Amino acid sequence: xxxxxxxxxxxxxxxxxxxxxxxxxxxxxxxxxxxxxxxxxxxxxxxxxxxxxxxxxxxxxxxxxxxxxxxxxxxxxxxxxxxxxxxxxxxxxxxxxxxxxxxxxxxxxxxxxxxxxxx
Amino acid sequence: xxxxxxxxxxxxxxxxxxxxxxxxxxxxxxxxxxxxxxxxxxxxxxxxxxxxxxxxxxxxxxxxxxxxxxxxxxxxxxxxxxxxxxxxxxxxxxxxxxxxxxxxxxxxxxxxxxxxxxxxxxxxxxxxxxxxxxxxxxxxxxxxxxxxxxxxxxxx
Numbered sequence: 642x643x644x645x646x647x648x649x650x651x652x653x654x655x656x657x658x659x660x661x662x663x664x665x666x667x668x669x670x671x672x673x674x675x676x677x678x679x680x681x682x683x684x685x686x687x688x689x690x691x692x693x694x695x696x697x698x699x700x701x702x703x704x705x706x707x708x709x710x711x712x713x714x715x716x717x718x719x720x721x722x723x724x725x726x727x728x729x730x731x732x733x734x735x736x737x738x739x740x741x742x743x744x745x746x747x748x749x750x751x752x753x754x755x756x757x758x759x760x
Numbered sequence: 761x762x763x764x765x766x767x768x769x770x771x772x773x774x775x776x777x778x779x780x781x782x783x784x785x786x787x788x789x790x791x792x793x794x795x796x797x798x799x800x801x802x803x804x805x806x807x808x809x810x811x812x813x814x815x816x817x818x819x820x821x822x823x824x825x826x827x828x829x830x831x832x833x834x835x836x837x838x839x840x841x842x843x844x845x846x847x848x849x850x851x852x853x854x855x856x857x858x859x860x861x862x863x864x865x866x867x868x869x870x871x872x873x874x875x876x877x878x879x880x881x882x883x884x885x886x887x888x889x890x891x892x893x894x895x896x897x898x899x900x901x902x903x904x905x906x907x908x909x910x911x912x913x914x915x916x
Contacts, residue, residue, distance in 0.1 A: 668790075670789075688817065689819060695783070714789060
């Protein structure tokens, strides 16, 4: 299986899907909506991109099929993060945090707040 | 809604069969949920929704079809013998064409002789080498992709 480091950096679609699934099991359309919310509309994911990414992530063992939910439509398949997926997400977030720290230490973006709010 | 689902179902038919089997029903359901929301919220116009859906699907359809080519078991299944055959056919064809040009020039009628020579030269220098290059590149590229896939599967 590919090393975690070889999977980095993640594409925006894969990173956002992992972020969404870190909060719990979700089905396709929930993932799509949450990604749009999380990225403030910055990452617009269509069906093609979503399922193309899901296929790759299943193959790389980053996510797994969580089956169907009782009471929900059987065609809605839920996905969950795997242990490996969580490790990859942590490694990617670490990379982001290190980059943000570098930007801060070099004062490259004085108008940008790194505490979360966009200035 | 019915027409939209029918149109999206037609788009899904452009995916490779294995991909459709794995994700087809789920993609249709996700599309149904999305389309239902769009219709209710009026957040996007139908034209904008369809345009972005078609652009997004087209990119994925191409990607999935290209990645499934290497897995196909038919004629397009690439292999090193096919690559080598394609590469060795080129010099052989050049020799045959040179012989044809020489024979054409030997024809006593000047118009027929000239036309024959021009056609033979065009085939030799442009059309066939271009076709062979395309076919060779295809087999070479997919053989390399397949080799990497095997390596990846073996290390998994």
